[in-house]
Amino acid sequence: MDDQQQIRVVLAKLGFDGHDRGIKIVARILRDAGMEVIYLGLRQSYKNVINAVEQEDADAVGLSMHNASHMTLAPKMVEAMAEAGLDVPVIVGGIVPDEDIEPLLEKGVAAILGPGASAEEVAQTVRDAVAVVRGEPAE
Amino acid sequence: MSLRGVPPADIFDMATGGERRALGRLITFVERDAAEAEVVAELAHGRAGNAHVIGITGSPGSGKSTLTGQLVKLLGEAGKRAAVLAVDPSSPLTGGAILGDRVRMEDVAAPDTFIRSMATRGHQGGLSLAVPGVVRLLDATGYDPIVIETVGVGQVEVDIAGTADTTVVVATPGMGDSVQANKAGLLELADLFVVNKADRPGAKDVRRDLDLMLDLSHVSGQDQRTGMRPEIIMTTALSGEGAPELWDAIERHRDAIAGNGQLALRRINRDVEEVRNRLLADLEGRVETMLAGDSLAGVTQVLDQVAARSLSPTAAARDLAARISEL
Numbered sequence: 419m420d421d422q423q424q425i426r427v428v429l430a431k432l433g434f435d436g437h438d439r440g441i442k443i444v445a446r447i448l449r450d451a452g453m454e455v456i457y458l459g460l461r462q463s464y465k466n467v468i469n470a471v472e473q474e475d476a477d478a479v480g481l482s483m484h485n486a487s488h489m490t491l492a493p494k495m496v497e498a499m500a501e502a503g504l505d506v507p508v509i510v511g512g513i514v515p516d517e518d519i520e521p522l523l524e525k526g527v528a529a530i531l532g533p534g535a536s537a538e539e540v541a542q543t544v545r546d547a548v549a550v551v552r553g554e555p556a557e
Numbered sequence: 558m559s560l561r562g563v564p565p566a567d568i569f570d571m572a573t574g575g576e577r578r579a580l581g582r583l584i585t586f587v588e589r590d591a592a593e594a595e596v597v598a599e600l601a602h603g604r605a606g607n608a609h610v611i612g613i614t615g616s617p618g619s620g621k622s623t624l625t626g627q628l629v630k631l632l633g634e635a636g637k638r639a640a641v642l643a644v645d646p647s648s649p650l651t652g653g654a655i656l657g658d659r660v661r662m663e664d665v666a667a668p669d670t671f672i673r674s675m676a677t678r679g680h681q682g683g684l685s686l687a688v689p690g691v692v693r694l695l696d697a698t699g700y701d702p703i704v705i706e707t708v709g710v711g712q713v714e715v716d717i718a719g720t721a722d723t724t725v726v727v728a729t730p731g732m733g734d735s736v737q738a739n740k741a742g743l744l745e746l747a748d749l750f751v752v753n754k755a756d757r758p759g760a761k762d763v764r765r766d767l768d769l770m771l772d773l774s775h776v777s778g779q780d781q782r783t784g785m786r787p788e789i790i791m792t793t794a795l796s797g798e799g800a801p802e803l804w805d806a807i808e809r810h811r812d813a814i815a816g817n818g819q820l821a822l823r824r825i826n827r828d829v830e831e832v833r834n835r836l837l838a839d840l841e842g843r844v845e846t847m848l849a850g851d852s853l854a855g856v857t858q859v860l861d862q863v864a865a866r867s868l869s870p871t872a873a874a875r876d877l878a879a880r881i882s883e884l
Contacts, residue, residue, distance in 0.1 A: 424588075424589070424652070424678075445655050446655070448653065449648060449651070449653035449654060449655050450648070450650075450651055450653055451651065451653060452648075452651040452652045452653045453653050454647075454653065454654045454656060454674075454676050455653070455654065455655045455656060456656045456659060456674050457655055457656065457657040457659075457660060458659065458660050458663070459657075459660050466663055466664075469577075469663065469672075470659060470663070472577045472578040472581050473577055473580075473581050473671055473672055473673055474581060474656075474659075474673060474674055475578075475581035475582050475584060475585040502578075503559075503578070504578070505559045505561075552561075553561075
């Protein structure tokens with residue numbers, strides 16, 4: 419991938435959630451898809467994520483959630499990003515029950531990836547979300 | 558407000574005014590070597606030249622990030638506005654990268670510390686080609702000191718010594734015997750040595766080997782280069798032990814080279830080096846264009862003559878070199 423479109427993604431887990439097997443695999447998938455992954459890992463705060471997005475000029479944020487906190491923490495992250503004036507898509511990955519998907523999307527989460535997502539789906543979801551914000555035509 | 562479509566000069570003003578998102582975007586311009594990068598470089602160069610640039614280098618897993626985190630913590634406590642550039646390797650296969658150094662620094666850093674992770678993007682010397690440009694930007698926007706953490710290096714990745722005012726080489730127990738310490742390469746370019754993981758067995762042996770190596774620099778006259786013998790500092794980065802002593806040694810080094818004229822000399826060399834790299838990149842691009850054919854009349858004929866053995870490659874290169882400015 420040429421430098422002009424190099425995608426940079428911040429990956430984090432918010433708050434009290436110690437399951438980081440999935441996020442490490444996602445980091446590897448995105449690396450192998452040619453992206454630069456800024457890996458924050460466990461026990462991050464909104465502020466840490468926003469700091470990273472600002473300083474790293476990230477194109478997307480991936481949140482890994484395995485502790486059923488997605489309905490509170492994910493919309494709050496979206497809100498905090500908007501308050502900071504950042505037009506960067508927030509993608510949630512992890513265990514999200516079907517009935518929660520629609521409400522999360524309504525609250526501004528860009529996409530949701532479940533345990534069944536293939537590597538190609540994960541990478542393409544990030545590419546698509548970034549393309550929307552960059553104003554590029556979706557592939 | 559989005560920064561998309563905002564003129565780079567305005568983003569630069571926002572960055573010098575302390576907006577970190579603006580600075581983040583300018584760094585992206587420099588990393589991409591985008592058209593905006595030239596505007597940014599022009600604006601930044603005149604304002605830069607003040608920050609103390611410190612390089613932290615050493616093999617993978619030697620504790621560079623953790624040590625950098627400890628330094629950043631101290632600097633924050635001392636009220637300094639520090640910046641960190643943490644470089645990690647890009648995949649040679651896909652161009653992707655996992656930049657995992659920030660996580661060791663963020664929690665200990667003062668709120669106005671600026672941390673940027675960079676991937677090498679195909680460059681081999683332990684840094685990314687964009688590092689000098691990014692250092693200039695951080696300098697111009699008021700960050701001082703600037704700490705550059707290189708990728709985990711072996712023996713030959715010596716870019717950092719040309720980029721930093723003070724180069725710190727991190728060694729750890731188990732790095733090898735005294736012959737390793739005397740091999741040519743990175744160790745010759747250190748301004749300061751750290752023996753990290755000093756709580757582990759073998760740390761004193763490493764110190765002894767480095768000391769002996771430095772003794773020989775005196776015998777051979779190599780220490781004339783800087784006029785001072787590199788100090789060796791023992792640290793345990795995980796607990797922070799030795800970090801204040803390391804910072805003191807870094808400041809002593811800076812004072813020493815500021816006093817003996819080395820600092821000014823290093824900075825002049827650094828700028829010349831950057832001009833050289835730019836020129837070489839420009840020339841390389843022209844050569845590639847030329848050899849790709851078509852863009853310049855007569856080139857294909859010259860290459861055909863070489864293939865037909867009626868013209869030597871040496872003569873062909875001389876003919877073509879004379880025409881490089883036509884591209």
